[in-house]
Amino acid sequence: TEHDLALPVGVTLDRFIMRSQSAFPYATGELSQLLRDIALAGKIIDREVNKAGLVDVTGAHGTSNIQGENQQKLDVVANIRFIRALKNGGEVCAIISEEDEDILYTGNDKGKYVVAMDPLDGSSNIDVNVSIGTIFSIYRRVTPVGTPATLADFMQGGRKQVGAGYILYGSSTMLVFSTGCGVNGFTYDHSLGEFILSHKNIRCPQDGSIYSINDGYYNSYQPAVQEYLLDSRQRGYSARYIGSLVADFHRNMFKGGIYLYPPTQAEPKGKLRLLYECYPLALIAEQSGAKASDGYGDVLDIEPSALHQRTPFYVGSARMVDDITARL
Ligand code: AHG
Ligand code: MN
Ligand code: MN
Ligand code: MN
Numbered sequence: 001t002e003h004d005l006a007l008p009v010g011v012t013l014d015r016f017i018m019r020s021q022s023a024f025p026y027a028t029g030e031l032s033q034l035l036r037d038i039a040l041a042g043k044i045i046d047r048e049v050n051k052a053g054l055v056d057v058t059g060a061h062g063t064s065n066i067q068g069e070n071q072q073k074l075d076v077v078a079n080i081r082f083i084r085a086l087k088n089g090g091e092v093c094a095i096i097s098e099e100d101e102d103i104l105y106t107g108n109d110k111g112k113y114v115v116a117m118d119p120l121d122g123s124s125n126i127d128v129n130v131s132i133g134t135i136f137s138i139y140r141r142v143t144p145v146g147t148p149a150t151l152a153d154f155m156q157g158g159r160k161q162v163g164a165g166y167i168l169y170g171s172s173t174m175l176v177f178s179t180g181c182g183v184n185g186f187t188y189d190h191s192l193g194e195f196i197l198s199h200k201n202i203r204c205p206q207d208g209s210i211y212s213i214n215d216g217y218y219n220s221y222q223p224a225v226q227e228y229l230l231d232s233r234q235r236g237y238s239a240r241y242i243g244s245l246v247a248d249f250h251r252n253m254f255k256g257g258i259y260l261y262p263p264t265q266a267e268p269k270g271k272l273r274l275l276y277e278c279y280p281l282a283l284i285a286e287q288s289g290a291k292a293s294d295g296y297g298d299v300l301d302i303e304p305s306a307l308h309q310r311t312p313f314y315v316g317s318a319r320m321v322d323d324i325t326a327r328l
Contacts, residue, residue, distance in 0.1 A: 096154055207318075269310040
């Protein structure tokens with residue numbers, strides 16, 4: 001599997017993909033090409049994010065997206081860039097995005113894959129120079145190649161993802177993904193314009209003492225969640241909440257910890273979206289020894305029913321997720 005490959009850290013993403021592909025004799029290269037297209041989009045968004053303060057790209061864009069959120073310009077730019085990179089790559093026949101209500105058809109009906117994405121997660125952090133991220137989820141289409149994609153291609157369920165990952169635009173820009181054989185992290189080297197394998201076979205610590213949750217909603221959390229927060233304080237845990245799921249998730253993957261977005265009055269089903277935030281991170285969690293729960297079961301086992309459906313989300317170190325799940 002991927003992490004058995006005797007590839008040393010320092011190899012480029014391209015080399016890693018080629019080596020992984022050769023490990024799968026029937027791989028025809030489309031998924032490899034799709035991963036390259038995603039990496040390219042990440043490089044382009046990295047450039048936009050890093051110059052955001054300079055070209056008046058930040059600040060509210062005036063329009064609002066399906067979530068009714070005030071769309072930041074960078075959200076719009078990231079959405080456009082990702083869609084264009086995937087359209088030009090040719091492997092993707094359709095896309096769903098946090099920023100668009102309906103399925104986006106690329107015109108590549110011969111493409112074998114569909115992608116669900118959050119082009120820019122943590123949008124409230126864009127104009128204050130705090131880490132933000134992209135989250136993506138890949139399925140092999142179930143409708144016939146050569147015909148237009150349909151809703152069925154996106155409603156396959158989390159365990160049917162053939163790949164998933166995120167790009168974190170932080171102090172460095174990292175691409176972290178899995179195609180079902182472990183999780184690997186690539187750091188973007190701006191001088192080379194390449195993602196370099198920097199974190200092989202990432203394993204999330206089984207336990208931790210960091211909890212990420214918006215304490216401001218304490219009064220609207222269920223009693224079990226309130227108790228969990230009081231216990232966390234008793235135990236002397238550290239509270240770390242960045243406001244960007246990708247950044248909190250990534251830190252917890254290395255230091256151990258849990259991220260919680262429970263139901264609130266404003267969002268009785270939780271705020272986070274199943275198809276392009278929770279499923280992909282749940283795949284990364286499962287592939288790295290971590291866990292992702294909706295409070296009752298594994299997120300990957302949730303039956304999808306709508307493109308933008310929301311779910312409560314508890315993700316991170318397995319023992320910490322078990323602890324909160326046992327209380328709900
Ligand atoms: P998005 O920016 O894609 O709309 O989602 C942001 C998410 C997640 O990244 C973050 O942890 C959470 O929303 C913050 O929400 P609150 O401000 O309600 O805590
Ligand atoms: Mn998001
Ligand atoms: Mn977003
Ligand atoms: Mn949003």
